[in-house]
Amino acid sequence: MIRALHIRGYRSLRDFRLKLDRVTVVTGANGVGKSNVYRALALLQRMAEGNFAKAVADEGGLPSMLWAGNRLKSEPVRLRWEVELDDLHLEMECGMIPTAPGDPTEFRTDPDMKLETLRAGGTSGRMMARRKGPSVELRAPDGQMETSPLPLHVPESMLSEIRDGIRYPTLMAAREILLAGRFYHHFTTEPHASLRQPRIGFWSPVLAADGGNLAAALQTLVESRKSGPLDDAVAMAFPGCEWRPVDDDGRFQLQLRRPDLKRWLNASELSDGTLRFFCLCAALLTPKPPPWMVFNEPETSLHPSLLPSLAELIARASVDTQLIIVTHSREFATGIAERCPAKVVDLVSYEDETRPATQATGKRVWEFEG
Secondary structure, three states: OEEEEEEEEEOOEEEEEEEOOOEEEEEEOOOOOHHHHHHHHHHHHHHHHOOHHHHHHHOOOHHHHEOOOOOOOOOOOOEEEEEEEOOEEEEEEEEEOOOOOOOOOOOOOOEEEEEEEEEEOOOOOEEEEEEEOOEEEEEOOOOOEEEOOOOOOOOOOHHHHOOOOOOOHHHHHHHHHHHOOEEEOOOOOOOOOHHHOOEOOOOOOOOOOOOOOHHHHHHHHHHOOOOHHHHHHHHHHOOOOEEEEEOOOOOEEEEEEOOOOOOOEOHHHOOHHHHHHHHHHHHHOOOOOOOEEEEEOOOOOOOHHHHHHHHHHHHHHOOOOEEEEEEOOHHHHHHHHHHOOOEEEEEEEEOOEEEEHHHOOOOOOOOOOO
């Protein structure tokens, strides 16, 4: 479980702290920086994968990601993450690639990993790995710190660069925790999208990030004998409708039949909102639950009448998985909190800086939770 985040210098997250519960709902008006919280979490997973440089390039390069507002003279031009896991504390800091006339590199918008630390036992726990620039010290099996003989690539994290899980199991554990999370932001529902086309299916206990294997994921639920909650959710959302993930020709595609229609509607005929709802159901009811999942604006394209059913599914999924929900809808956030213990965090923008509503003043006041 991710216990807490502290993000500094990333877009509107100049100095942002967030304690996380089993279910955390982040809400607020347009433009306050909710999606930046989602992106900052996703970047942690890209670091663990070894795709941090690519992720930074996809966001326009490091200069586009840095806090663009006024700085104190003592405030470094850096991005910094602090992540508190169950028994581990991870810190990463990156900045611009140093350049000078005649420098050989043209990758000048890549991140330069400056510092990284990993501790076991919390913020003041035992140091297990420590990086400064390209040099890394690691806790060896005999308890002593040793220097890694391998040079590290400047734009990537030690999480992905050092893969010896037998000699450095704590580093591997941190990497695996970050890699185990799932992110759902945009389900591709355009006319030619995969989830609208009949296709050959394969066993799919995990819904793809774009929802492309939706029908196969739904059939996996059926054959795993876990479709009862899905049937209940569909009955609540679409009263009187039937659904199936495999058509009469054995092709995998979601089909729906309404009480007043004499034929099944194919996936190509279903609305974006209907497809998104089934995608969210498949993600939340997965027979292979991850330790944590993050959803960005799951209410997009959904009629308000579908939100109670979705809130019920979130409450159910929270038994097995930590959930972080970013949403525009205060009504949806309230509905989740009514169905399960949930922490609702309202965000505001103060002088272009994202803050919890409790800190919406000129003076920052830190809140420490037990």
